Amino acid sequence: MAGEVPQRLVRALGENDEWLRRLPALVKETVARQHLDVERVTAPGGRSGLVLLVHREDGTPAALKLAPPAAAPALERAALEHWDGWGAVRTLPTPGAGDALLLERLRPEVSLRSLPEAKALLEAAGIVRRLWVEPPPGHGFETVADRTGRQAEALRDQVGEPLVAAALAARDALVADAPETLLLHGNFRQGKVLAADRAPWLTVGPEPLVGERAYDLARLVRDRLEDLIASASGASAARRRVNKLADSLELDADRLRGWVLFRAVESGTRTVQAGRVREGELTLEFASWL
Numbered sequence: 001m002a003g004e005v006p007q008r009l010v011r012a013l014g015e016n017d018e019w020l021r022r023l024p025a026l027v028k029e030t031v032a033r034q035h036l037d038v039e040r041v042t043a044p045g046g047r048s049g050l051v052l053l054v055h056r057e058d059g060t061p062a063a064l065k066l067a068p069p070a071a072a073p074a075l076e077r078a079a080l081e082h083w084d085g086w087g088a089v090r091t092l093p094t095p096g097a098g099d100a101l102l103l104e105r106l107r108p109e110v111s112l113r114s115l116p117e118a119k120a121l122l123e124a125a126g127i128v129r130r131l132w133v134e135p136p137p138g139h140g141f142e143t144v145a146d147r148t149g150r151q152a153e154a155l156r157d158q159v160g161e162p163l164v165a166a167a168l169a170a171r172d173a174l175v176a177d178a179p180e181t182l183l184l185h186g187n188f189r190q191g192k193v194l195a196a197d198r199a200p201w202l203t204v205g206p207e208p209l210v211g212e213r214a215y216d217l218a219r220l221v222r223d224r225l226e227d228l229i230a231s232a233s234g235a236s237a238a239r240r241r242v243n244k245l246a247d248s249l250e251l252d253a254d255r256l257r258g259w260v261l262f263r264a265v266e267s268g269t270r271t272v273q274a275g276r277v278r279e280g281e282l283t284l285e286f287a288s289w290l
Helices: 007-013 018-034 073-083 117-131 144-158 162-176 213-221 225-230 234-248 253-273 277-288
Strands: 037-041 050-055 061-066 101-104 107-111 182-184 193-195 201-203 209-211
Touching: 007 018, 018 037, 018 050, 018 061, 073 101, 073 182, 117 193, 117 201, 117 213, 117 234, 144 162, 144 209, 144 253, 162 253, 162 277, 182 213, 213 234, 213 253, 225 234, 225 277, 234 253, 253 277
Parallel strands: none
Antiparallel strands: 037 050, 050 061, 061 101, 107 193, 182 209, 193 201
């Protein structure tokens, strides 16, 4: 393997994670089976898998992604194949590669975060709307209600906290009256949209599920959180961002605000519990503005 496993992935999975211990051998086996030449590991990379820049046997550049079973790589593949390159990275044939994903090469060092905020949000809105399509027949994607139901259960022992109680109430009301069931990215944000050759920007790394569009924008709303927190007008800027995205994508602003609240409280609480206290507290401060 050309390079060490990024520490971000090690911290996320834990040094004693069984899949992580097997990863060097898994990379070696997959690369040999697919006749790939490894250029380098992308770093810092993500928290749910390893991505290597490779070349195929014919010299074509590509990216190889390996993720543990808990990250559901088969569902990621299913979503990417259903989008078939429309707004998203395209999968390449990998017979016999198991859960490994061979993807067209993008430019991992250039994401929407490289653009000014207003331009980045505009480009993000244009990309994410392409992903909102009918899911394939007989799909195995979980629903927004199911995913957030598990997350809500983990929060219920803190229901005495006003912010947690508000987030749970918002989630319960939203899932009780869901307006649509579309295929969603599940973890859409600026860092998940990379520069490409086939199109200016393409998204990567879905955690796909089915449900309403407003859920899919909730993580995007709190992008560049450090800048919002540092600004004297951070709270009003966050609320304007909710309204602007809802208006540009013709969504109900109150539903978007509700999902932003729930997802921020859930993420912030989980992050604090994982020991990343400052990061979690900033996310919870953001949630309090809504």
